[in-house]
Amino acid sequence: MVAASAGVTGRIRPPVCRTRRRESLVERLHMTFVALLHAVNLGARRKVPMTDLRALLTGLGLREVRTYIQSGNAVFSADPQPNLRGRLEAALEAQFGFPVPVTLRTAQEWQEAAADCPAHLRSEAVVVAFLRDPPDPERVAALRARDVTPERWEIVGQTLYQTVQDGVRTMKLSAAVIERTLGVGVTVRNERTVEAIAAMLDT
Incomplete structure (x- = not known):
């Protein structure tokens, strides 16, 4: 969110400008x-x-x-x-x-994460790995080089979506593997949790 300008021009601003600035501060x-x-x-x-x-x-x-x-x-x-x-x-x-x-x-970032699961993964059960910090592109490339077949995954910003085949505990692309390869902290939530929190944000 971009803060409103605090510059001083020496002129009286129109009321609409003052109103917009108050709304920005409230937000x-x-x-x-x-x-x-x-x-x-x-x-x-x-x-x-x-x-x-x-x-x-x-x-x-x-x-x-x-x-x-x-x-x-x-x-x-x-x-x-x-x-x-x-x-x-x-x-x-x-x-x-x-x-x-x-x-x-x-809240906005969460709602975007809840909506941004790539279409080609949506036909399967998916878990969502939330990264603490932005990953380095070279480390993302190293993760892509790993063979985790039949699992599939995609990363969007600081969110990694991955399919689940036989349960979370048997996943090749575990949270520990993601953390070690990307060099950033990771915590994983299932689809139900992601959607439930998105619903909480709407209330």
């Missing part, structure tokens, strides 16, 4: 985010109860905090701020005693 102060916690609640050691997560996020001054199931998915509103992801990760580690990487998406 900036009410951004909605999706936070995906990596690898929580998969075993006995990395427990993050969702009630505790909601309390933690609310305590950080985030608004309208909601969570979805136990895999570490939170929706909230916040003022745009530098290093929001870093603040979340520091607070999570302080609260729960272990590092918890976080992937952040704005």
